[in-house]
Amino acid sequence: MPALFYHVTQSPIEVVVTNLLTRALGQGWRVELRGQDPARMDWFDQKLWLGAEEDFLPHGMAGGPHDDLQPVLLTTAPQSQGRQAVMTLEGAPVTPEEVAALERVWILFDGRSEPAVQVARDQWRALTGAGVQAQYWAEEDGRWQKKAEK
Template sequence: MGSAYFYHLTDSPLEATLPMLIGKARGAGWRVLVRGPDPALLKRLDDILWQGPEDGFTPHGMAGGPHDADQPVLLGDAVPADGFACIMSVGGAEVSPDEVTAADRVCILFDGHDGAALQHARGQWKALTEAGCSAQYWAQEGGRWMKKAEK
């Protein structure tokens, strides 16, 4: 049974945090789904992943291509979570309790400077924990990640 990890982004933007988390997930051998409802955001993240770190790039693809099933990291919106060990929710994308239970890890990343995003994440926390999912809440303090809550 997986857990939902909530990442309250205040010091580092999504564009820096997502590649770091994908690298950790891939290091664990997990196939990753990055789910987001905004095509423009997904395209921007796709471009960032293609640029990659100085020592390489993150192999990935955008959903809807001929090789979706072969992608170690897939970015999309209405993509079923089957076959992914890790789901990363960006831009307020929904994740169901069943998906949390089936995955090894679900990461919900949200902008801590955006009141609407913060409220949405609080709603997701409540819905998932009330459904019996384990969850952790992580926030940035002085450039470091600190676990603030666990349920």
Template sequence: MGQVNFYHLTHSTLEQVVTNLASRALEQGWKIELRGRDLARLDQLDQQLWQMGEASFLPHGTAGGPHDALQPILLTSTPATDAREAVMAVHGAEIDAAESETHKRVWILFDGNDPEAVQHARIQWKALTGAGAKAAYWSEESGRWEKKAES
């Protein structure tokens, strides 16, 4: 069973956290599904990832192409159909409790400056931990990442 990590972003940008977590996952040979709810916001994230520069380049593609299964990071609004080791949920994308059992890692990234995003993350925490998923809550309110809660 994998771990669900909730990341409460207050200092770092979404792109910074995605780059950091995805880079470490890719080093382990994992394929990642980066799931969002809104295709326009996923397209924007896609463009931002391409513009990050060579030093922080993350090989990725948007779902719906002929080579989805080959993409190390697949940006999608629906669960990927191929076997991926990790799922990263952004912009309020839903995660099912079963996904914590079928993936080595699940990350839920949410904007701590958006009350609606914080409330949605609380609902996800209760649903996932209530279903028996192992979860950890990470906060950067002190300026660095600290684990604040664990189920």
């Protein structure tokens, strides 16, 4: 499977994360949600607790006694063993080996932040340079449009 780059420009990032996680859990996948900043991952933890009861996404923060049982594991360090998918946020790293071993890898980045866009470009070059297939999706008019594939 290719690495899927999502250029988030219109929706709040937590909405995109929630939508993708809901679909992944519907596929029966266990997902690692990987960021770089522990405080930001705490923020995502709180966002995933909000909403209607029927929309609840079962998840936990890495470092607990039941990490292996969490359908969605929020972390700042790779923990993807036993998971089918990884979603990275805000420049969190992902390796070509991870992409090859997983069902799905999403790389989400804030299109309103030039540093975030630059990090995503660097990740695209590094992954495709290592032979990883990649797709670039941009948010336009409330829909996701595939803009590039390599």
